[in-house]
Amino acid sequence: MKQxxxxxxxxxxxxxLGHYVGSLKNRVKLQNSGEYDVYVFIADLQALTDNARNPxxxxxxxxxxxxxxxxxxxxxxxxxxxxxxQIPELTELxxxxxxxxxxxxxxxxxxxxxxxxxxxxGEAVPVGFLTYPISQAADITAFNANLVPVGEDQLPLIxxxxxxVRTFNAIYGEVLTEPEAMLxxxxxxxxxxxxxxxxxxxxxxxxxxxxxDDKETVKNKVMRMxxxxxxxxxxxxxCVEDNAVFxxxxxxxxxxxxxxxxxxxxxxxxxxxxxxxxxLGDVKVKKFLIxxxxxxxxxxxxxxKYYEExxxxxYDMLSLGSIKARKVAxxxxxxxxxxxxLNYFD
Ligand code: TRP
Numbered sequence: 001m002k003q004x005x006x007x008x009x010x011x012x013x014x015x016x017l018g019h020y021v022g023s024l025k026n027r028v029k030l031q032n033s034g035e036y037d038v039y040v041f042i043a044d045l046q047a048l049t050d051n052a053r054n055p056x057x058x059x060x061x062x063x064x065x066x067x068x069x070x071x072x073x074x075x076x077x078x079x080x081x082x083x084x085x086q087i088p089e090l091t092e093l094x095x096x097x098x099x100x101x102x103x104x105x106x107x108x109x110x111x112x113x114x115x116x117x118x119x120x121x122g123e124a125v126p127v128g129f130l131t132y133p134i135s136q137a138a139d140i141t142a143f144n145a146n147l148v149p150v151g152e153d154q155l156p157l158i159x160x161x162x163x164x165v166r167t168f169n170a171i172y173g174e175v176l177t178e179p180e181a182m183l184x185x186x187x188x189x190x191x192x193x194x195x196x197x198x199x200x201x202x203x204x205x206x207x208x209x210x211x212x213d214d215k216e217t218v219k220n221k222v223m224r225m226x227x228x229x230x231x232x233x234x235x236x237x238x239c240v241e242d243n244a245v246f247x248x249x250x251x252x253x254x255x256x257x258x259x260x261x262x263x264x265x266x267x268x269x270x271x272x273x274x275x276x277x278x279x280l281g282d283v284k285v286k287k288f289l290i291x292x293x294x295x296x297x298x299x300x301x302x303x304x305k306y307y308e309e310x311x312x313x314x315y316d317m318l319s320l321g322s323i324k325a326r327k328v329a330x331x332x333x334x335x336x337x338x339x340x341x342l343n344y345f346d
Contacts, residue, residue, distance in 0.1 A: 002035065002036055002037045003035070003036050003037070003146045003147060004036065004037045004038075004039070004143055004144050004145045004146050004147070004177075005030055005036045005037070005038045005039065005145065005146070005147045005148070005149065005182070006038075006039040006040075006041070006139070006140060006143050006145035006147075006148060006179075007023065007027065007039075007040060007041075007148055007149045007150060008040065008041040008042065008043040008046075008084065008139060009042060009043060009065055010043045010044075010046050010047040011042050011043070011044055011047050011058055011061035011062045011064070011065045012047050012051065012057065012058070012061055012203070013061055013064070013203045014061070014064045014065070014068060014210045014211065014212055015064075015065060015068040015210070015211055016201055016203075016208040016209055016210045016211060017192060017201065017208070017209045017210075017211070017248075017293075018191075018192040018194075018200065018201035018202075018208070019068075019211075020072065020211060020296075021184075021188070021189045021192050021251045021252070022151055022184055022189055022190060022191075022192065023149055023150075023151070023184065024068075024069075024072045024074075025072070026149060026184060027040060027074060027079070027149065028072060028073045028074060030149070031074060031075060031078045031079045032078070034078075036147075037080075038078065038079040038080070039079070039080045039081075039082070039143050039145070039325060040069065040074060040079050040080070040081050040082075041081065041082045041083065041084055041139070041325070042062055042065050042066065042081075042082075042083050042084060042318075043084045043136075043139070044058050044062055044083060044084050044085045045084045045085050045090075045091075045135065046084065046132050046135060046136065047061070048128075049126060049128040049129040049132045049135075050115075050119060050126065050129050052126065052128070062083065063311065063314065063315075064212075066081070066314050066317070066318055067212070067304055067307050067308060067314060068211050068212070068304075069081060070303060070304075070307050070314065070317070071211060071212075071300045071301070071303040071304035071307065072211065072300055073303075076317045076320070076321055080321050080324050080325050081317060081318065081321040082318065082321040082322040082324070082325035082326075083318050083321075083322050084139065086318075086319075086322035086326070087142070087322065087325055087326050087329050089142060089326065089329035089330055089332070089333040090135065090138045090139060090142055090329060091135075091138075092333055093138035093141065093142055093329075093332070093333060093336060094131075094134055094135040094137075094138040096168075096336055096340065097134045097137055097138060097164050097168070098131065098134055100164055100167045100168060100171075101131075101133075101134055101160070101163075101164065105160075105163075106130050106131060106133065106134075107130070109133055109156050109157070109160060110156050111133075111153055111154065111155075111156045111157060112129075112130065112132075112133065112156075114153075115129075116129075116130075133156075133157050133160040133161070134160070134164065136157050136160075136161065137160060137161035137164045137165070140158075140161050140179050141161070141164075141165060141176045141177065141179075141332065142328065142329040142332045142333070143325070143328050143329065143332070144176075144177040144328075144332065145177065145179045146177060146179060146180065147179065147180055147181075147182045148161075148179050148180070148181055148182060149181075149182040149183075149184075150181055150182070150183070151183075151184070151190065152183065152190060152191075154181065155181055158179060158180075158181040161179060162178050162179065164176075165177070165178045165179075166178065168336075168339075172336075172339035172340055173339050175335050175336060175339045176332075176336075188247060188250045188251040189251060192247070192248070192251055193207075193244050193247055194207025194208060194244075195207050195208075195209065195221050195222070195224060195225045195226065195244060196226050196244075197225070197226030197227075197242065197243070197244035197247075198226070209221050209222075209293070211297065211300050211301075211304070212301070212304055213297070214301070215294065215297075215298075218290065218293055218294065218297060219290050222245075222286050222289050222290050222293065223283075223286055225244050225245055225248075225286065225289075226243075226244045226245075227243050227244065227245050227282045227285075228240075228242075228243050231275075231282065234278075234279060234280070234281040235278050235279055236278050237276055237277060237278040238275045238276060238278065238280070238282075239276070240272045240275055240276060245282070245285050245286055245289055246268075246272060246275070246285075248289055248293075249268055249271070249285075249288075249289060249292065250268065252289075252292050252293065252296060253268050253288075253289075253292050254292075255267055257288075257291065257292045257295065258271075260291075260295075261288055261291040261292070262288050271285070271288075
């Protein structure tokens, strides 16, 4: 039996370069390795837990995220791509798990605590939002996922899922599979800064480069990017640490990019050395970064354009993926009901 990998995204906007280096790229690699059974899904129910009054936003983002998936190379022939709300079994699993978690435990979850603060909820937090870690455990266990590729901020959610699995199995017998988190393998990829160079790339901060940005937009954003504020004249020595342009090059530039666009340097180390010594201007480095990003974004944009013109294909893909995923979730729910003893009429 292949190991099962499952991960998802809340549809609250388009995906950006942070998502790409932090997870999308790796998902495509895992998918193409052929070694895993891969599920990727759009967590629309989870997105509604703090957007109940704004369902249009979730609906519109759903198709954007699906387009982003296909354009980075997720392939519905290899990966089961589905929509959370189309699998009602997930909701029933959530109901069974709700009984296994205390209010105190939910309130202690560091990720939820931060999110409640960020959203200014206080005691007015929607119950659905407070309990989304339980619904997330349903997402994971329904497909017997062994590995869950996530960002660091999701570790407390995986921990909560493991606890639910252990509690369930201790009470009702070994039914559920305990998952492990799978983190990105390097620092830059785990936390790509926004073009302001300060915090993580995030929609609410308006510092993103989106996978769907056109060439001109990417160029303008890179030209505006934060560098070393003390590197004023070309001759000045510069600092590459906390310099977003170099952080991006760390994440994206390969030796082949140097051969192609900047042959006077062998690799990023040589470019950094020159910047540190002085005599290398920001504009030259930024132009190189634009070329590197275009190499990555151009094929993504091409595929996106194709699917934007064939939205019916995208909806069909989601619908078929959801039907396929649902069968697996039905099996798990059947076992769960049986283990609890709710199979009265079998
Ligand atoms: N909470 C995840 C996020 O905000 C999305 C998500 C929902 C998820 N269910 C999941 C991720 C199950 C991994 C596994 O990005």
